[in-house]
Amino acid sequence: MSNDLVPHLFRREYSKVVAVLVRHFGLEQIEVAEDIASETFLAAVQSWSFEGLPQNPTAWIYAVAKNKARNHLVRTRRVREIGPDALEDLPGNDPPLDLTEANISDSQLRMIFAVCHPAISTEAQVGLALRILCGFGIEEIATAFLASKETIYKRLQRAKETLRNESAMLEVPGESEIEDRLGAVLTTLYLLFSEGYYSESHPEVLRQDLCWEAIRLAELLVDHSVTDRPPTRALLALMCFQASRFPARRGESGELVLYAAQDESKWDQSLISRGAELLRQSSTGEGPSKYHIEASIAYWHTHKEDTPEKWESILTLYNHLLQIEYSPIAALNRTFALAKVKGNAAALREAEKLSLTNNHFYFMLLAELTSGSDPERAMSCLGQALALAKTSSDKQTIQRKLVGAD
Secondary structure, three states: OOOOOOHHHHHHHHHHHHHHHHHHOHHHHHHHHHHHHHHHHHHHHHHHHHOOOOOOOOOHHHHHHHHHHHHHHHHHHHHHHOOOOOOOHHHHHHHHOOOOOOOOHHHHHHHHHOOOOOOOOOHHHHHHHHHHOOOOOOHHHHHHOOOOOHHHHHHHHHHHHHHHOOOOOOOOOOHHHHHHHHHHHHHHHHHHHHHOOOOOOOOOOOOOOHHHHHHHOOOOOOOOHOOOHHHHHHHHHHHHHHHHHHHHHHHOOEOOHHHHHHHHHHHHHHHHHHHHHHHHHHHHOOOOOHHHHHHHHHHHHHOOOOOOHHHHHHHHHHHHHHOOOHHHHHHHHHHHHHHHOOOHHHHHHHHHHHHHOOOOOHHHHHHHHOOOHHHHHHHHHHHHHHHOOOOOOHHHHHHHHHHOOO
């Protein structure tokens, strides 16, 4: 059995199983649905390790999940209330889910709007959606929020309790409610893609399965008239631009290839064109969202040439982004653009003001800015970056720079 198969199926199918089960049990029993889904995948690991892969692993998972759900109903005697045929519309072989329903047909999409309930905080909405809809572990969510695992666990438990108290339903809200909840949904997809694009909580830094899942869900939002809003298209454009460079972002040994060293001929031009069209279409409505600005920055990065127009545009965009929503990482990235426009000395002064002494990218940038004027300091900064780096890929990148600067 392939070591990658079960994790791949888990990421793809876990949330589908949970969503369908919750439709039958109700959101008040969301943890029961999670337990059944988890037990199903545990059974898959145990069975397939000894008996080999079934002919249709996905159908096997659905069948076992259905049986476990029915057993749960029998054990709790709820079968008398719900009826023995209550689970007959669980996903079968052909097709596993009907994705053609007019009103946000995908059950995962129904789930994400259900858990993004206005009675719970935005952070809790996003964390709960990442856990239930996307199958994130507690550690992954903690990394996404820069919080401890204990904090995330308690936050999710409180959110589930709130959903039970509110008697929330697994249904697509009306148009006015969707407008209120869309922001949390977009944030969830943004974090999902970000975790796939650069993961510090997984040995594989670039996790394309998460990115493609985020793109798939964003496409569903764009395809539905109620959720097809300018920020939705801008977010999908951002994802397309970033995903276009996947083929060039990994080397032959699986290591990450930094932007400056990427082979532009490997970039996916169809995704770049798709992103450009989405960004153009998203220009209607009120002022730009952060997704518009980040997508515009990503668009300029699909042009490899170091032209003054490119970096002046990127610097202006970062200035605007920081006014809309400040983040230390965005400020750090702005400093790199500033170096391209006004030189390393000006950028160094701005970078030092950030004082991000717990971030290895901060010290990598300082090393870049001082490599010509103060090689000794540059070497010291690379050493500090190496000490702070969490992933083996980042450590390898820094070590190569250390060897090159030696």
